[in-house]
Amino acid sequence: MDSRGLPWRRLPLRTRVIGAFTLGAAIAALVLVVITYGLSRQSMLQQREESSERQFFANARQVQSSLRAEDPDFTQLLESLPSLSGSRSIIRTGDETWTSLSLTPSDLPPVLISTVLEFPQAQTMRYRLDDQPVLTFGLQMRPSAASALEGVAYFEVVPLAEVESTLESLALILLVGGVLTVLVGVGIGLWASGGLLRPLTDISDAATSIAHGRFDTRLEEVSDPDLDALVRSFNEMAAAMETRITRDARFSSDVSHELRSPLMTLRASIDVMQHRREELPERTRQALDLLNDEVIRFENLVQDLLDLSRSDSGPMQNDLVNIEELVRATLASSEATTSFEVSPNAQGALVMGDKRRLAQVLDNLLRNAEKYGGGPTRITVSSAGKNIEIAVEDSGPGVAPSERELIFERFTRGAAARKRGAGDGAGLGLALVDEHARRHGGAARVEGKPDGDSGARFVVTLPKAGRR
Amino acid sequence: MSIQILTIEDDERIRTAVRFALEDEGWNVLEAETGEQALEEFDSMSPDVVLVDIGLPGVDGFEVCRSLRRVSDVPIIMVTARDDTHDVVAGLEAGADDYVTKPIAPKELSARIRALLRRVKSEDTGLAPRTVGDLEIVPEEGVVRKSGTEIHLTKTEFHLLCELSDQLGKVLSREHLLEEVWGYDYFGDGRLVDVHVRRLRTKVETDPAHPRHVVTVRGMGYKLQP
Numbered sequence: 001m002d003s004r005g006l007p008w009r010r011l012p013l014r015t016r017v018i019g020a021f022t023l024g025a026a027i028a029a030l031v032l033v034v035i036t037y038g039l040s041r042q043s044m045l046q047q048r049e050e051s052s053e054r055q056f057f058a059n060a061r062q063v064q065s066s067l068r069a070e071d072p073d074f075t076q077l078l079e080s081l082p083s084l085s086g087s088r089s090i091i092r093t094g095d096e097t098w099t100s101l102s103l104t105p106s107d108l109p110p111v112l113i114s115t116v117l118e119f120p121q122a123q124t125m126r127y128r129l130d131d132q133p134v135l136t137f138g139l140q141m142r143p144s145a146a147s148a149l150e151g152v153a154y155f156e157v158v159p160l161a162e163v164e165s166t167l168e169s170l171a172l173i174l175l176v177g178g179v180l181t182v183l184v185g186v187g188i189g190l191w192a193s194g195g196l197l198r199p200l201t202d203i204s205d206a207a208t209s210i211a212h213g214r215f216d217t218r219l220e221e222v223s224d225p226d227l228d229a230l231v232r233s234f235n236e237m238a239a240a241m242e243t244r245i246t247r248d249a250r251f252s253s254d255v256s257h258e259l260r261s262p263l264m265t266l267r268a269s270i271d272v273m274q275h276r277r278e279e280l281p282e283r284t285r286q287a288l289d290l291l292n293d294e295v296i297r298f299e300n301l302v303q304d305l306l307d308l309s310r311s312d313s314g315p316m317q318n319d320l321v322n323i324e325e326l327v328r329a330t331l332a333s334s335e336a337t338t339s340f341e342v343s344p345n346a347q348g349a350l351v352m353g354d355k356r357r358l359a360q361v362l363d364n365l366l367r368n369a370e371k372y373g374g375g376p377t378r379i380t381v382s383s384a385g386k387n388i389e390i391a392v393e394d395s396g397p398g399v400a401p402s403e404r405e406l407i408f409e410r411f412t413r414g415a416a417a418r419k420r421g422a423g424d425g426a427g428l429g430l431a432l433v434d435e436h437a438r439r440h441g442g443a444a445r446v447e448g449k450p451d452g453d454s455g456a457r458f459v460v461t462l463p464k465a466g467r468r
Numbered sequence: 469m470s471i472q473i474l475t476i477e478d479d480e481r482i483r484t485a486v487r488f489a490l491e492d493e494g495w496n497v498l499e500a501e502t503g504e505q506a507l508e509e510f511d512s513m514s515p516d517v518v519l520v521d522i523g524l525p526g527v528d529g530f531e532v533c534r535s536l537r538r539v540s541d542v543p544i545i546m547v548t549a550r551d552d553t554h555d556v557v558a559g560l561e562a563g564a565d566d567y568v569t570k571p572i573a574p575k576e577l578s579a580r581i582r583a584l585l586r587r588v589k590s591e592d593t594g595l596a597p598r599t600v601g602d603l604e605i606v607p608e609e610g611v612v613r614k615s616g617t618e619i620h621l622t623k624t625e626f627h628l629l630c631e632l633s634d635q636l637g638k639v640l641s642r643e644h645l646l647e648e649v650w651g652y653d654y655f656g657d658g659r660l661v662d663v664h665v666r667r668l669r670t671k672v673e674t675d676p677a678h679p680r681h682v683v684t685v686r687g688m689g690y691k692l693q694p
Contacts, residue, residue, distance in 0.1 A: 257523065257549040261479060263571035264549075268485035271574045275492045299571060319642075319658060320687045329654035356655055 014197055018189035025185020029178035037174055041167050045160070049124075049135060052087060052158040056137040057122070063091060063154045067143045074098040087158040091141075094151040108155055112138055116153045126160075133160040199227050203234055215242040252309035259302045266295050304428040307360065308410065308435060320350045320465055321358055323381055323388055330362045336369075336376050343382040351388060352465040353440045361436045361444075362390065364429040365458050369394040372414070373456055387442065387461040395455040399446050408434040408444060433460065470496040473581065474515035476506040476532060477547070478524050486519075489574035495581070503527030507535050515542065517581050522548040522559060530562040537563035541622040543584040547572070553659070560663035565624040566650060567660075583651030584624070598633055601681055601694035603672055605633055614672060624649065625668045628661075632682065632692035641689040665690055 008016065059081045066072045074091045078100040081089055090108060091098045099107075112125045116138035123138045134157050141152040202219055209217040218238060219231045270292050277285055324342050331340060351358070369376035373394025380391045399407060399414055407414045410431040430444075437444040442462035449455045473495045477483040480501075487497040498513050500506035503524045518536065522529035533544055546564040548555055556567055565584055568577060597606040604613040607630055612619050621629065627649045632640060646656030649664075665684075669676040683691055 260549040260570040261482060265479075265481045265485045267571040268482070268489040268574055272485065272488040272492060275489075325654070333653065333655070356657070359655055 013200075014193045017193035017196060018186060021185045021189025021192065022182060025182045025188075028185075029181035032181075033174040033178045037167075037171055040170055044163050044166065048158070048160065048163050052135060052156070053122075053124075053137065055082070055087065056139075056156045056158075058082075059089060059156060060122075060139045060141075060154050064141055067141055067149070067152065085159070085162065087156050090155040090157070092151075092153050092155065093149045103157065107157065108136065108138075112136060112155075113153065116140055116155070117151055129157065133164050134158060135160055199230065203230070206234070206238070210238060210241070215245055248309065252306060256302070256306050263295065263299055263302065267299070270295055301426055301428070304426070304432055307357075307432055308428060318352055319355060321353055321355050323349050323351055323390065323462075326355065326358055327362060327379060327381060327390065330359045330366070331379070334363060334366050336366045338366075338376040338379055340379045341381070343380065345383040346381045346388055349381070349383060349388050350465045351440065351462045353462070354436075357436045358440070358462075361433050361460055362392070364433050365392040365460070368392075368429055368433075368458070369396070369456075372396055377455070383464070384461065386464055388464055389459055389461050391457050391459045393449060393455055393457045395449075395453065398448055398454055398456045404446050407446065433458075437462065470494070471517070471581075471585065472496050472498055472513065472515040473517045473519060474498045474500060474506065474510075474513055475519045476500045476503060476524065476529070477519075477521045478502060479521075482521075486574070486577075490578065493574055493578040495578070503529070503532040503535075506532060510536065510540070517584060518542055518544045519547055519577075520544060520564070522546055522550070522555060530558055533559065533562035533564050537622070541620070543581075543623055545577075545580055545584065556657070556659055557663055560660065561667070563622070563667075565622065567657075579651070586651065598636075600633055600636065600692060603681060605629060612672070619671050621668070621671060624664060625671070628664055628668060629672070629692070632690065637691060637693055639685045639688050639691045645690070661690070 011019070062081060063077065066074075066077050075098055078089050078091065078098055081100070083089075083100070088103050089100045090103055092108075092113070107129055109125065109127060112123060116123050117140060120140055125136050125138075127134060127136070136155060136157045138153055138155045141154055143149040143152050199222070206217050206219050215238070218235045222228055222231055270288065273280070273288050274292070277288070280288065324347065327340060331338070366376050369392055373396030375394060376392050377395050378391075378393040380389075380393075382389050382391075403414045406412050408430050409427075411427045413427040434444045437460050440462050442460060444458070444460045446456055446458050449457050473490060475483060475486055475490075475497060477486065477499075478501055483499055483501070487499060490497050498515055500509065503520075504527050506518075506520070507527070520529045520532050524532065527535075529546060529548075533546065536542065536544060543566075544564045546559040546567040547570060548559065548567055549570045551567075551569045559567055566580055568580055597604065597608070599605075602615045604616075606612070610626060612621055612626065612629065628645065631645060631648045642658040642661045643654055643656070645661050646652040646658070650656060650660060652660075665682055666676075669679050669682050672681055673679045681692055681694070683693055685691060
C-alpha cells in the first residue's frame with residue numbers, strides 16, 4: 001500500500017508528532033471530564049435525594065399523626081415542619097390546599113397528584129418550577145376513620161438549583177482543566193518532536209554544510225544508542241568522503257604540476273622557434289605550426305581537466321559580479337562578433353560568484369557556438385524570477401532533443417561535434433559550463449531558438465544576488 | 469643598461485627554454501637552479517625582477533620570497549603549476565608581487581614583467597607629496613613616513629598606496645586597482661589586491677586588525693581615508 005497517499009502521511013513529521021500528542025491529550029481530557037462530571041453529578045443528586053427523602057418521610061409521619069386530631073390545624077403544622085435547604089411543603093385534601101411559603105396549589109403537576117392519590121407508595125418527580133429544577137415527593141395520607149377528610153396527600157418540593165449551580169461550576173472547572181490538558185499535550189508534543197527531530201535537523205545541517213564544501217563537518221557524539229549508530233555511520237561516511245575528495249584533489253594537483261611543467265618548456269621552445277620562423281625551411285615551418293596548434297589544444301585540455309576536477313571540490317571566489325560587465329568583458333577578450341542585449345529588468349543585475357569561472361562559462365559557450373553553430377549570433381541577458389538567464393544563440397544545425405542532456409556530460413560530444421572528427425575537442429567545454437553553473441547554484445540547458453529558426457540556444461541560469 | 473631578470477627554476481629544460489624565450493623578448497636573463505644559490509648570489513646579481521618557481525627542492529619558492537623580502541623590495545613574480553587558492557595566497561603573503569601559472573606564454577610573462585617595472589605614475593608626473601592622517605607620501609622620492617618615521621614598502625605596495633591616495637576617500641574597486649597597479653584587464657585575480665592590501669595594512673596601520681586608513685568597503689572595494 002502506498003502510505004504516501006494518505007493525507008496524514010503527507011503532513012510533516014513534526015506536525016504529525018504534535019498532532020498525535022494533542023489528540024491523545026484531548027481524548028484523555030474528554031474521558032476524564034465526562035467520567036468526573038457524570039460521577040459527581042450522580043453522587044450529588046443521589047445524596048440530595050436521599051437526605052430529602054429522609055426529611056420527607058419524617059415530615060409525612062408528622063402530618064399523618066396530625067390527622068388523628070379532629071380538626072387539624074394544617075397551617076400551623078406546615079410552619080412547624082423542619083425544612084431542609086429550602087424545601088417547601090403542601091398538604092392537600094379533596095377540596096383544600098395548604099401550602100408553606102410562596103407555593104401555590106398549581107405548582108404541583110396534576111399528573112403527580114393523581115398518581116399519588118392512586119397509589120399508596122411514595123412518588124417522586126423531577127421537573128422545572130419557575131424555571132428552577134425541583135424534586136417533588138408526594139405521599140397519600142390515611143385520615144382517621146372519624147375524619148371527614150378525603151384524598152389527603154402530603155407533598156414536599158425540594159429545590160435542586162443549588163446542586164445544579166454546583167454542577168455548573170464543576171463543569172466549568174473541568175472544561176478549563178480539559179483545555180489546559182490539551183495545551184499541555186501540545187506543549188509536550190512540541191518539546192518531544194523537537195527532541196525527536198533535532199538529530200534529523202543536525203544531520204540535515206551537516207549534510208548541507210558538506211554539500212557546500214566544508215568537508216570536515218562532523219556530527220557531535222550522542223549518548224542515545226539509537227542515535228549513536230546513525231551519528232557514527234554519518235561521520236564515517238563524511239570521513240570517507242573527505243579522504244577521497246582530498247586524495248582526488250591532491251591527485252589533480254600533482255597531475256597539474258606534472259603536465260604543466262613540461263608544457264611550459266614546450267610553449268617557450270615553440271615561441272623561440274616562432275621567433276625565428278623566417279630562418280626555417282617551409283616544411284619545418286608547417287611542422288612547427290602543427291606542433292603549436294597541438295600544444296595549444298593540449299594546454300586547453302589540461303586547463304579544462306584541472307578546472308573540472310577543481311570544480312568538484314575546491315572553494316570558489318565569492319564576489320559580487322555584474323553580469324552585464326562580465327559579458328562585455330568576455331566578449332571584448334574573445335574574437336566573437338555577436339549582438340548583445342540586456343533586457344531592462346536585468347540591467348545592473350548581480351550574481352554572487354567567481355568572475356573568472358563565470359567568464360569561462362560564457363567563453364566556452366562562445367567557443368562552442370563558434371565550432372559547431374557557425375558562430376554566436378545573439379547573446380541575451382534577462383531576468384527570470386529569482387534568476388538571471390544568459391543565453392547564447394547560434395544559427396547552426398541546433399541540438400536534437402535526444403542529445404540535449406547528453407552533451408553536458410564529460411567527454412561526450414553531440415552529433416555536430418562528431419561529424420567534425422576526433423581532433424577537435426575532448427567534450428569538456430559544455431561539461432565545464434554545467435559544472436560551473438551548478439557550483440554557482442544555477443543550471444545550464446540547451447533548447448531550440450524561440451523564433452523556430454534553425455540553431456541552438458544555450459541558456460545558463462544563475463541565482464541573483466541582492467543589490468547593493 | 470638592459471633589465472636583468474633572475475629566474476629561479478630547478479628544471480633545467482624549463483629554465484633554458486624560458487631563458488631563450490625571454491632573451492628573444494629583449495631581457496637579460498640570469499639563472500639560479502636552487503633557492504639557496506639564488507639567495508647566495510642575489511647581491512652580486514642584483515636583478516631588476518625575480519621569477520621564482522614555487523616547487524623548488526630544498527628552500528622552496530615561498531621561503532625564497534620571504535628571504536628576499538627581508539633584504540630587498542625587488543619585484544617578484546611567482547611561477548606556479550598549482551593555482552589553487554592556498555598556493556597563490558601563500559606566495560603573495562610571502563612577498564610575491566604577482567603570480568603566473570605554468571604554462572605561460574613568454575609574451576604574457578614579458579607583459580607581466582613590464583607591468584611590474586612600470587614606474588609609479590606619480591614619479592613621472594611629478595605629483596605633489598601628500599599627507600593622509602599620520603601618513604606622509606612623497607611620490608617623487610618613493611618614500612612613505614608614518615608619524616615622521618620612514619616605513620619600507622615594496623614597489624607594488626607603494627604603487628597601491630599612491631593609487632588609493634590619488635582618489636582619497638573614494639572607493640576603488642578591485643578591478644580598478646588591478647588595472648592601475650598591476651596592469652590587468654577585467655579578469656585579473658582579486659586575490660592580488662586583497663593580499664597586498666593586507667600587507668600594506670601591516671605597515672601603515674597602527675592596528676592592522678582594525679584598519680583606519682585602508683578601509684574595506686564590502687562588496688565594492690577599498691578606500692583610503694585620513
